[in-house]
Amino acid sequence: MKFNFFNHHFYDLMYCRPVLVSAYLLIVFASSVFSQNKEVKDSVKTKFPEIVVSASRLNISSGTDFSAYSTITKSELTKLGAVQISDVLQFIPGIFIKNYGGMGGFKTLSLRGSTAKQTVIMIDGFRINSTQNGMSDLSIIPIDMVNEIEIVRGGNSALFGANAIGGIVNLITRTSDTVSFIKGKINYGSYDDFLTSINSKFISFVGDFDGSLEYSSSQGDYKFQVTDFGESKTLHRENAEFENMSFSISLNSKPSDLNYSIKGIARISDRGTPGAVTQNNVENAFARLKEKELIILGASSLIFDENQILNITSLFRINDYNYRDPLLKWYSPTGIDEIFTNRDFQITSKYSYKYQKFLTDINIESGYSDIRGNMLQPGVGDYRKRSSFGISARVENSFGIFNESDFTCQLGLRADILSDAGNAISPLVGLIYNVASLPLKFRFNYAYNFRPPNFNEMYYLNYGTANLVPERSHSFNLGLSCGVISNTTIETETFLISTKNQIISVPNSPVQWSARNYGKVLTKGLELRVISSLFDKLINFQLAYTLQEAIDKSTESPTFDMQIPYVPQELIAGTVDYNFVGFIVGLNFQYSSYYYTLPGNSLNNLMPSYTILNAFVSKNLGLLGTNIELRIDCNNLFDTQYSVVWKYPMPGRLLKGGILIRI
C-alpha cells in the first residue's frame, strides 16, 4: 500500500483537527497576552532551555546538537507517573515501543522505523544493549535511578559507535545533587502491580554516596477477549507474574581538576513469559525467565585547563539468563532449559581540545564481550568471544556568513574493528544555522552507520549464521527548532534512513528461522514536537507527532516496496496538565495508526489503529520539611481492547494509587 497520510482510521478525526488546532492557537494567544501583562522574562531562556552539561550526558561537546535531540526531565518522569521507562518514552516523536503486555511483558524500543537492535540504549553514556541479542528490555530498567532521559534521533555511529542507526536513548542516573536525602515511593494498582523504592544520599569527605533499592512486581492477570471456534470468551492472562529487584550505589567525587565516579547496579528478575494467544492455546504458558545482572560503571575526568579535558570511562557487565519452558519439547524431551552468561567490558578514553571556535574530540574505545551457554551451534561449542576496537575523531567549528558565528559545522570519522563481525568506517557531517534575529535554528546531519550482528544472529542453535556482515545505513536529518511563539517550543524534523545488509530472520520453514543479511530498507518521515507552558505554567502541554514509512527495498524480495512490519505510519502522543491549588490534573494519550505484523501487507495481519487515554490527579503536601505527593492514575480510561504485538493482548483499564515522600 502506498503512503497516504489519511488512509487509516484516524482519518475520522481529521475533521476534529482544525477545531483542535484553532482552539490551541487561541489558548496560546491568550496565554501570550497574559504573559505580557506579567513581568518580562528572559524569553530566550524560556523558549530554549539551556542544555546543562554533565559527565553522564551523551557527549560533553555538542555533537548531538546537529541531530534531533530531546530530553525528558525528572519532573516529566514524575508527572507522567512512570513505573517503567517505556511509560514516558512514547511521548517523544519517532519512538515506537513494542510492548508484549502487562508490567512483566517485554518492551523494546525502536526509533524512526528502525529495529530495536538498531537503537542504542545507554546508561550514563554506556551502551547497555545486550551483545547476545542486540536489544535492551525496558521493563527491567529500574526507573527510580533515572533522573533524566536524552533521546538523539537519527543515525550517529561516528559519535556512538555500533547500533546507532535509528538513534540513541541515554538514561542519565541520579547524582547526589539531584536527589533528596531520603525518598520513598509506593505504588499499587490493578493486577497487583506494585512498585516501591527508597533512596538516600550520604555526603562524606571522599565524596557523595547515593544508594537506592527498587522492587516491582505484578500478577499481570488482566482479562482480555478471544474468539475460539466461533465463540467469544473472556480469558485472564496466565503466567504473567513478574518480579524485579534492583539495587544501585554510586560515589561521586568532590568537584576538582580530577573528578571520578563509580556506580554499581545489581538487578535480579523472575517472570513468566506467556506467549501468543492463538485459537485454543496460550503459547509458553509455563515458560519462565530468570535474569541476574551486575553493571559497574566508572568515569573519571581530568581537566588540564579550560580548553583541554580527558575523560576515561569503563563498564563491566555480567548478565545471567535462564529461560525454561517444560512444554517446548522440540528442544529436548524435558523442554527447553536455556542458560547463558554474557559478559561485556568496555573502556573509553576521550580527549577534547578547544581553541577559540574550534573544537576537537579524539575517542579511543576498546571492548571485549563473551557468551557462554548451552544453546549455541554445535560447531561453536558453549563459548564465544568478541573483541572490538574503535577510534574516532570529530572537529567542530563555528563561523559567520550572515552574522558572526551563525553557522557551526562538524566533521567526524570513526573506524571500528570487530574480531568476528567485520569492520566499519563511519563518517559524519553536520551543520547548524542559528538565525540571529529570531529564536530559530536549522540543523542538518548526515551519518553513515553500522550495526554488527549480535551473538544470537551468528551463533544461536539452528538460527545463527556465522558469516554475517554488519548492517550499513545512510542517515539524513534536516530539522528546525523554533521559539517564535511565546512559551512554546516547536521542533520539527525530516529524516531519511537507507539501510542495506539488514539482518533479518528468514524462515527455513514456518517454525524454524535463521539470520541472514538480506534486507534493504528505506525509511523516511516527519516529526513534530510542541511544548507549551501556558498561563505562567498553569497549563502545560506537549505533543509528539510522527509521520513515517519504512519500505522494503530488497529487489529480490516478494515484499519489495511493501511496508516493513511494526512500523505505524502515524504516531501521536500528547500530554496536558492543569495546576491549581496544589493539585495537578492531567490527561495523556497515545495514538498509533494501523500497521502490518508481517511483511506481506495482507489485511489478515493488519494490526488496527488504537488510541489510549490515561488520566491522573496528584496533590503535593508540605509537612515539617517533608514533601508528600499523593497520586491516583487511571490508565486506558475507556478499557480499550488492543494489542501492540500480534496476539499479545494488552491490559484494559488500570487503576493505581501512589505516595511519594521526600525528606
Next chain:
Amino acid sequence: MKKYYVFFAGLMILIVSCVKQPSEPIDDNTNIGKTGAFILCEGLYNKDNSTLDRFDFASNTILNDYFGKTNTGLRLGDSGSDVVIIGNRTYITVSASHTIEVMETLTGKSLGRIIYSQTSSPRKICMINDSIGYVTDLLRNSISKVNLKSLTIILDSLPVGPAPEGIAFYNNYLFVANSGFGDYMANVPKAGTVSVIDITTNQAIKELKNLPNVIEVLINKKSGKLYVGYLNLPSLSDSTGGIAEFNLNTFDETRRWKFKASGITLSSTGDSLFFFKDSTVSMLKLKDANPQPQELFTNSASSETWYSLSYSAYNNSLYVGNAKNFQVNGSLLIYPLNDLLNPKVFQTGINPNKIVFF
C-alpha cells in the same frame, strides 16, 4: 486315451481360471480426485493464520480461505500441518491449536473437531480405514489413535522417537519418522529413525536407522517399497539429506540417494518419484536399475521456496505450493507434465504445505 485329454484339458482350464486377468492398477499412491484440490496453508507459528484454500478443476479457480468463508466465525487456528480426505470427510491437523478439524469435503461445512490437550501438537495423520486414524504428536514424542467417526481419542499417547513428523500405514504396520527436530534432539535415542509399529500390539518391531532429521515417509504399495525423506542436520555445513528406499516386507534398505530433497510424491503408477531437489522439481524413475534424478523444471526465483508438491492423476499434473519467503501469501503452481513450460499460477494463503485432491 481321449478321456485323459479331456481330464487334462479340464484341469488346465481350472488352473488357468485361477489366474486373475490383469486390470488397470488401483491407484494407492496418489489422489485421483476429479473435483478439485485442497491446499492447506500453514500460516506462521503463533500467528493464528492457517487457512484452507480450494481449487476447482472445472472452473479453474481458487477460493482462498475456503474453510473460513464457508463457516462464518470459524477459523482453522495456528499452524495447520496436514490434511487428508477419506470419503466425504476431510481431516485437518492444526498443531499449535491442538486440534483436528473435521470438515465435509464437498461443502466445506465444519463437522466438529478432535481437541487434544494443551501439551500436545498433532502433526501428521494417516488413515487405517474410515474409522481409525493415527496422528503423530510433535511435542509429546508419541502418536495417538483416533476414532474418525466419533471424533474421539482412543489412545492418547503411544511413545515413539523424538519429534515425530511423517506417518504412513501398510500391512498392519505404522511407519513413523522420528525427526529429532534437527539439531535440537539429534542425540536423543531414536532420533533420525523410522519406527515400525505393529498396530495390533502397539509395539515397535523395528527402527529404520541412519536417517538424520527424517521428515517424510511414503508408501509405494505397487512396488512394496517405503520411501523416506530426510534433511540431515542444519548445523552440518555439508548437510544434504536424501531419500532412502526400504523393502516393506523385510524392512531392509534397498537404495539411497544423497541430495537435498523434500516434498516426495509418487506418480499414479508408482513408477516415478517426484521431489524438490535444490531449486528444481526432479524425478526418479524407480524401475530403472540405477535411477538418477532428472530435472523436470526449475524455480527461477531464488528468493522463493517451493514448499509442497503433489501429483494429480486426474490431469497428469504436478501441483506446487510456493511459500515464497514464508511470510507472505503463497501461490499454487500447476505444471501439466505434458506442458511444463506453461504453468498456471493462483494465489494461496501463507505457506501452502499440503495439496490433496478430492
